[in-house]
Amino acid sequence: MNRTLRVALFVGVVACALAASSLSFTSGKAASASKSGAQASSGARSSATPTPQTSATPQRDERLWQKALAIHRKAIIVDGHNDIPSVMVDENYDLGTPSAGKYHTDLQRLKQSGLTGEFFSIYVDRQYATPDWVSTHYVVEGGSAARALDLIDVTYRMVEKYPNDLMLATSTADIRRAKREGKVGVLMGIEGGHAIENSLSALREFYRLGVRYMTLTHNNTNEWADACCDEARHNGLTDFGKDVVREMNRLGMFVDISHVSDKTMSDALDVSKAPVIASHSSARAISNHKRNIPDDLLKRIGANGGVVMVNFYSVFLDEKVRQASVERDAKLKAQSDALSAQYKNDPKRLAEELQKLEDANPLPETTVSVLVDHIDHIAKVAGIDHVGLGSDFDGGVTLPAGMHGVEDLPSITYELLRRGYSEQDILKILGGNFMRAFAEVERVARVERRKISGEGNLRRLDAQTK
Numbered sequence: 454m455n456r457t458l459r460v461a462l463f464v465g466v467v468a469c470a471l472a473a474s475s476l477s478f479t480s481g482k483a484a485s486a487s488k489s490g491a492q493a494s495s496g497a498r499s500s501a502t503p504t505p506q507t508s509a510t511p512q513r514d515e516r517l518w519q520k521a522l523a524i525h526r527k528a529i530i531v532d533g534h535n536d537i538p539s540v541m542v543d544e545n546y547d548l549g550t551p552s553a554g555k556y557h558t559d560l561q562r563l564k565q566s567g568l569t570g571e572f573f574s575i576y577v578d579r580q581y582a583t584p585d586w587v588s589t590h591y592v593v594e595g596g597s598a599a600r601a602l603d604l605i606d607v608t609y610r611m612v613e614k615y616p617n618d619l620m621l622a623t624s625t626a627d628i629r630r631a632k633r634e635g636k637v638g639v640l641m642g643i644e645g646g647h648a649i650e651n652s653l654s655a656l657r658e659f660y661r662l663g664v665r666y667m668t669l670t671h672n673n674t675n676e677w678a679d680a681c682c683d684e685a686r687h688n689g690l691t692d693f694g695k696d697v698v699r700e701m702n703r704l705g706m707f708v709d710i711s712h713v714s715d716k717t718m719s720d721a722l723d724v725s726k727a728p729v730i731a732s733h734s735s736a737r738a739i740s741n742h743k744r745n746i747p748d749d750l751l752k753r754i755g756a757n758g759g760v761v762m763v764n765f766y767s768v769f770l771d772e773k774v775r776q777a778s779v780e781r782d783a784k785l786k787a788q789s790d791a792l793s794a795q796y797k798n799d800p801k802r803l804a805e806e807l808q809k810l811e812d813a814n815p816l817p818e819t820t821v822s823v824l825v826d827h828i829d830h831i832a833k834v835a836g837i838d839h840v841g842l843g844s845d846f847d848g849g850v851t852l853p854a855g856m857h858g859v860e861d862l863p864s865i866t867y868e869l870l871r872r873g874y875s876e877q878d879i880l881k882i883l884g885g886n887f888m889r890a891f892a893e894v895e896r897v898a899r900v901e902r903r904k905i906s907g908e909g910n911l912r913r914l915d916a917q918t919k
Contacts, residue, residue: 513867521867524876529632530862531570531884533762533843534642534711534733538573538604540847541611548611557846557858560618563637566859569884570628570638572732574848575604575648575664579673582647598655601648605641605662612639623663625891642709642732645671646678646697651914653700657906665891666707666732669694669717676914679714681743689716690724693914698724700910705898707891710734710754711744711764711843718750727897728758728890733843735769736761736830739823742769748834755835758893760886762843763827766850770827771819781814818854825868828882837878841887 537558540546552559563571580586581597590596612619622628622638631638641662646669649655656667669690670680677694679685690698698721701708708725710718711734721729731754737745746754746761754761767774782789788810796803831840846859856864869879 514871517870518867521870522863524870524879525567525863525866525883528567528866528880529569529628529884529888530567531572531628531841531887532568532846532859532862533572533730533841533887534574534644534764534848535571535844535846535859536574536576536848537846538608539576541607542603547614549615553858553860557844557852560615562858562860564618566862568637568859568862569632570622570640570887571859572640572642572666573604573608574644575601575608575641575659576644576848577601577604577648577671579645579647579671582645582673582675596650597645597648598650601643601659605659605664608639608641621663623665625888625895628888628891640665642666642668642707644668644709644712644732645673645675647671647673647675649697651676651693653696653910653912654906656697656700656706657704657909660704660706664706666709666730667701668709668712668732669697669721670713672712674714679717681712681714685714685716687717689714689720693912695720695724696910696912701725702727702894702897703909705895707732707894715747715750718746719753722750722753722757725757727894728760729754730759730841730887730890731761731843733762733764733845733848735764735827736834738834739827739830740769740772740775742775744769751831751835751839755839758839758890760839760841760890761831761835762841762887763824763831764850765824765844765846765852765856766848767816767819767853768851770853771817771823774816774819777816781811781816785810785814816851818851821853821856821864821868824853825865825872828865828869829872832878832882838881838886838889840882842883 535558537546537548537556540556541548546552546556548558549560551561553562577597577600581600587596609621612621618636619639620627620631620634620636622631622640628638628640641664643649643659643664643666646667648667649659659667669678672680672682674680674683674686677687677691677697679687679689687694694717698708702725708721708727708729709732710721710729711731713721731746735745736751737747739745744764751761764770768778769775789807792803792806792810796806828840842862842865844859855861866879866883869882874882
């Protein structure tokens with residue numbers, strides 16, 4: 454597991470969980486926005502969507518399992534978020550090395566998974582944007598953009614090293630070609646808008662390198678967008694943040710609204726002319742975490758034509774696990790604070806010690822059935838055309854019981870089939886919905902863009918224009 458990433462996750466989850474504990478748990482919020490007739494018709498299946506079954510999946514029906522595998526093999530399957538590039542950089546991990554029991558992802562298991570398109574996360578930790586880092590490390594080690602480039606570089610290196618199994622994918626056409634050729638299409642998405650260092654020119658360069666989404670924030674509020682789990686400083690998006698969204702539309706890059714505050718999410722939906730995605734978020738009505746999306750915004754994402762790609766992290770899936778996490782964080786706060794102070798200059802050792810502390814105080818497990826409850830809920834609220842998969846594999850997350858990594862994706866297909874979803878709707882959830890949204894992002898870009906830079910916004914963010 455990526456140790457540095459686990460430190461960031463531990464800190465972020467503590468902040469988010471404590472903030473979320475002050476929210477009242479609800480089974481669903483009233484909508485504040487209605488759908489147009491077209492989107493309403495796309496969600497017409499809501500009344501026929503199977504009722505969520507929250508009990509553990511019963512013993513496997515072999516006939517149904519074989520049918521699920523047949524659908525799985527037929528599908529274009531896209532996963533919205535995998536953090537394995539951070540592991541590859543920080544641990545010098547080669548994707549061709551078997552890693553079952555250690556990581557969620559390796560080349561052999563990617564091939565077993567049925568994935569057609571896997572978004573490798575270009576995750577930039579908030580530390581690279583802090584004043585302390587900039588003042589003491591930037592000249593020698595670089596900042597947020599340099600970290601992103603390291604992750605992009607390792608992604609290219611793995612694709613180049615294993616050309617028979619992997620190919621770089623930057624378009625819907627590439628994903629379809631990967632399916633035809635029996636390869637995994639590797640896409641890239643930046644996680645954390647601070648990676649562009651407040652520069653639309655940098656955003657364009659990342660697009661040229663193949664990045665096809667950017668999460669506007671991570672858990673940290675940046676200079677132009679408020680995050681879910683940090684102090685709100687801008688009341689959503691600043692004017693520059695809105696320019697970022699417009700430029701992403703012009704380029705043909707998905708606006709990713711995972712990790713952002715509800716107001717930032719709303720502002721992005723107001724501004725974007727193209728479908729947005731939540732690359733790895735779940736439904737707040739089921740697990741009342743600020744990283745999840747409330748029903749009113751789920752409806753707006755459906756009206757926008759976007760896709761919510763369900764996160765597999767047990768704390769984001771199961772309210773009982775979330776509450777246990779809040780209680781554990783409070784119980785262990787003094788110990789974790791002491792460890793943070795003791796190993797403040799040794800992040801790897803800190804990660805190891807925090808992991809030991811967590812392992813000694815495990816959280817309860819959840820099930821694949823609960824994961825599919827989120828798919829059910831989003832299909833009913835946003836529409837069957839607006840839900841997908843966004844695992845968060847190798848992001849320091851605990852997965853549902855029985856799910857060990859990418860190879861276990863067929864268990865979701867099986868559970869959908871067991872609940873009565875049609876083959877057509879399963880194909881939508883596994884990747885069809887994402888492909889439809891991506892095609893529309895590409896269409897908007899063709900209308901909006903003739904040249905990548907020549908017609909691009911040249912505005913810069915400085916102290917006067919924040």
